[in-house]
Amino acid sequence: MLQKTRGIALSYIRYRETSIISRVYTEDFGLQSYIVNGVRSAKSKSNRIALFQPLTLLDMVVYYKADRELHRLSEVKISHPFQSLPFEVTKSTIALFVTEMLNKVLKEEAGSPTLFQFLVNAVLFLEEARTNYENFHLSFLLKLSFFLGFGPESAREFENQLREHSVPFLPDETTEKALNSILRHPIGTPVELSRAARNELLDALVAYYHVHIDSLGEVKSLPVLREVLG
Structure with missing residues (x-):
């Protein structure tokens, strides 16, 4: 049955010679996988594969059946074209x-x-x-943790949970104050953190996710992020 929904593209893998399987987090159906035919064909005149680049916001019309693992798209378009996100390092x-x-x-x-x-x-x-996004990744992980069911109410609770699992994290007063500020304020609220403190808090947050999600595994993009943002 055809259904309209919004989606956020997460990733895709190649499928057969000219197609892909795209993972999309949808507003109405949660995490879904879609077969998209012909997007890798040399004869394809449109750059439809760009629709499925990470974090692309989509408006979709999909064929949905609850008992299927793979679904198909009837229509898909970008709801908010990016001007900076894919192009700024x-x-x-x-x-x-x-x-x-x-x-x-x-x-x-x-x-x-x-x-x-x-x-x-x-x-x-x-x-x-344009400014005040250097701590975006920290704020994003902290706020996402509440949706996943393990968000800490304070910096002290965060520290205690890590300590209970033998994860060393002993922030100084400035870092603890910054952590509380990130917890209490919207994404983008200015918070002063040194490069070292930002790295320390990033590592602690990833460790915190490991504590709560056994299947998390290695986060391969972490070293690059640490180097670029610090």
Whole structure:
């Protein structure tokens, strides 16, 4: 049955000679996989594969059946064309990391409009921001953790949970204050962190996700993000 929904492209893999299978987090159906035919064909005149680049915001008409693992698209278009996110090194590095984390932690196959809107708002902030996005990845992970069911209420709770799992994290007063500020304020709120403190908090956040998600595995984009943003 044909259904309209919004989606956020997460990743894709090659399928057969000219097609792909794209993973998309949808507003109405949660995480879904779609077969997209012909996008890698030399005869294809349109650059449709660009629709499925990480974090692309989509308007979709899909063939949906609850008992299927693979679905098909009837119509798809970009709802908000990017002007900066794929082209600026800092932003594209953040997007790479965010996409990898989302691919690892989004498991449910049921829609969550609240989570979906949070993700859309976060992507649009990163796309449109000209300043105050150097801590975006930290704020994003902290706020996402609440949707996943393990968000800490304070810096002290965050530290205690890590300590209980033998993860060393002993922030100084400035870093603890910054962590509390990130927890309490919207993404993009200015927070002063040194390069070293930002790296320390990033590593602690990834460790925090490992504590709560056994299947997280290696985060391959982490070293690049640490180098670029620090």
